[in-house]
Amino acid sequence: MNTLSTQQSSRLLSLDILRGITIAGMILVNNPGSWSSVYEPLRHADWHGLTPTDLVFPFFMFIMGVSTFMSLRKFNFEPSQKAVWKIIRRTVLIFVIGLALGWFGQFVRGLTNGETLGQAASHFDTLRILGVLQRLALAYGFAALIALLVKHKRLVWVIATILVGYFLILAFGNGFEKSENNIIAIIDKAVLGVSHMYKDTDAAGNRIALDPEGLLSTLPSIAHVLIGFMFGKLIVDNKDNHTRVEKLLIWGTVLAFAGLLLHYGCPINKKIWSSTFVLTTTGFAAQLLGLLIWIIDINGKQKWSRFFHAFGVNPLIVYVFAGVLANLVGNIRFAYQGEPIAVKTFMYDVLLQPWAGNYFGSLLYALIFVTVCWAFGYILYKRNIYIKL
Numbered sequence: 001m002n003t004l005s006t007q008q009s010s011r012l013l014s015l016d017i018l019r020g021i022t023i024a025g026m027i028l029v030n031n032p033g034s035w036s037s038v039y040e041p042l043r044h045a046d047w048h049g050l051t052p053t054d055l056v057f058p059f060f061m062f063i064m065g066v067s068t069f070m071s072l073r074k075f076n077f078e079p080s081q082k083a084v085w086k087i088i089r090r091t092v093l094i095f096v097i098g099l100a101l102g103w104f105g106q107f108v109r110g111l112t113n114g115e116t117l118g119q120a121a122s123h124f125d126t127l128r129i130l131g132v133l134q135r136l137a138l139a140y141g142f143a144a145l146i147a148l149l150v151k152h153k154r155l156v157w158v159i160a161t162i163l164v165g166y167f168l169i170l171a172f173g174n175g176f177e178k179s180e181n182n183i184i185a186i187i188d189k190a191v192l193g194v195s196h197m198y199k200d201t202d203a204a205g206n207r208i209a210l211d212p213e214g215l216l217s218t219l220p221s222i223a224h225v226l227i228g229f230m231f232g233k234l235i236v237d238n239k240d241n242h243t244r245v246e247k248l249l250i251w252g253t254v255l256a257f258a259g260l261l262l263h264y265g266c267p268i269n270k271k272i273w274s275s276t277f278v279l280t281t282t283g284f285a286a287q288l289l290g291l292l293i294w295i296i297d298i299n300g301k302q303k304w305s306r307f308f309h310a311f312g313v314n315p316l317i318v319y320v321f322a323g324v325l326a327n328l329v330g331n332i333r334f335a336y337q338g339e340p341i342a343v344k345t346f347m348y349d350v351l352l353q354p355w356a357g358n359y360f361g362s363l364l365y366a367l368i369f370v371t372v373c374w375a376f377g378y379i380l381y382k383r384n385i386y387i388k389l
Helices: 013-030 053-075 081-112 132-149 152-172 183-191 218-237 241-262 275-298 303-312 315-331 343-356 358-382
Strands: 199-201 207-209 333-336 339-342
Touching (some): 013 358, 053 275, 218 241, 315 339
Antiparallel strands (some): 333 339
16 A cells, blocks of 8 residues: 555646546446446447447556556566566456455355355355456556567557457457357356356347456457557657647547447457457547546646546555445345345335436436445545555
8 A cells, every 4th residue: 555645747637537437437337226227328238339338448448558658667668577576466466356356246145145154155166257357457467568578669560460360269260149159258168167257148138158358358458458558658758748639639539440440340349359349449548538638637627527536546446345335235134114125225226216217216326326436535535545556
């Protein structure tokens, strides 16, 4: 844990704000009052396509790439023992925290279903191995090591090779088919086992083992972080904010346009993290970052962004807090009118839905949940506490 002053003249406030926007967005879309009552923009695309919700995770991954460049600068991008150890340590810690968060959910559900402490704690046979934090860990770890081992002028070729190679794997491995015949599902079942995978539904409504954070689809996410890394280099190499904005908007437009154009041969798809999904979302992220630099760092319009700053300076710990809180309020029950009821169910079914309706009540619950998480982050922020791994 590091305690630092927030006054860092060389730091772009817009980076923290974009990171905070993505964390707040991830918490918002993951915690509706009812999954059956969610406005369409707050849902993930069922398969091919792109919704606003599909942007939050890749935007965070893009910012992680930008931050990785700035973090590795102090090692002069040389694969020293200290630099490699830091990368490995951070990768393992984030991965283990992701696993622990998944285990905690099973543990709490087991206790509320009447299992003993030992029974609730021992569901390792059904523990999902991969997930959001695990993907972040793997993508960061591999991308950071590549950035140390490969000359930066050659990273463009590494990115292109990964994205083209991944497209070919999908094209010849039924990778665009939403079924267990998908090469992604086949590899995950062989390596992880069905019981350790996320379950989705196919077009007929059948449950299938197809993990949106699978092993093979982690490959393009490494390229995703590397693209963010290259934009980090662009930001550092150009000291003038106007030049930064100009280049971010130009290259962001190039990437987004390329992804949208190539969509006709390689569909944009978050669940398989298709190559066009990488290009389009990193392009949009770069454009948004450029816009934020222009608004915040150039024109000084900062008041509106203060809410997101508390999320942006402690992103991982706030995200973990949200995961723990979601498991607690979703499973802890108390007696209401003679019947046990979960805290979340009480808030939505009893307090919000009767007067706000299904969809707006569900959104209100999500907004209240985000506000509670913000309050936690704000306490850390006001005390100048930054928890870094």
